[in-house]
Amino acid sequence: MPTISKLYSMEEASQHNTKEDCWVVIDGKVYDLSSYMDEHPGGDDVIIASTGKDATDDFEDAGHSDDARELMNKFCIGELDTSSPVSGEQLADKFKRLTKQYWAVPVAVVSISVIVGFLYLRKK
Template identity: 45%
Template sequence: MASSKLYVFDEVAKHNKTKDCWLIISGKVYDVTSFMDDHPGGDEVLLSSTGKDATNDFEDVGHSDSAREMMEKYLIGEVDSTTVPTKRTYIAQQTDALKEDNSKDLLVKILQLAVPICILGLAFAVRVFTKKEE
């Protein structure tokens, strides 16, 4: 990389979603958004490494030489090391898939409540309209 852009930690930490994911590894900033679907460990592994220095996460896995070479195409700059906190304070965002699952769960809960109410209402209406006058 001929001229390297310098990023502050807070800017890099904002990129913490499946469709916008940046990582800090060994002082360098990588935009791995286009690699999310292809990562052998899945996108959750990459998302869990956002909002912090992911060097230890990366090294602990023991990536191959070819994986290390592949990183070069995702390199977008360097991080200002003075802006990286020593302790992680960032709480990871839910993945897009998890958010979708949560909205499905809400729909199921609404239906679980609404269906019995509709059945009771229908039963009441049938009883009222079919009741013989005495």
């Protein structure tokens, strides 16, 4: 018989954001890491900072081992309900992360434009 996974909204997962009650969403799955907080090698503050958002990128960027990925199965309590609407706060958070991640592209474009403009004017 297939296991029926409980669905949680991002809003519901984000309400569990303390050391004693901490849920994280990674790859569409919801994990209750409350009992693991003291054992996490990166400290509990790293996990708490990832509550209330999709922490997949943070998890992948940290370079977790295969053992860590295997350990995650123990803490999985359900899946993220993707049918629920995205809140404005979640969109704003995603936009902030994207602008932090890709700030170099607009800066490079503006810099190159200024240099080309300066060289063009200098030749005249």
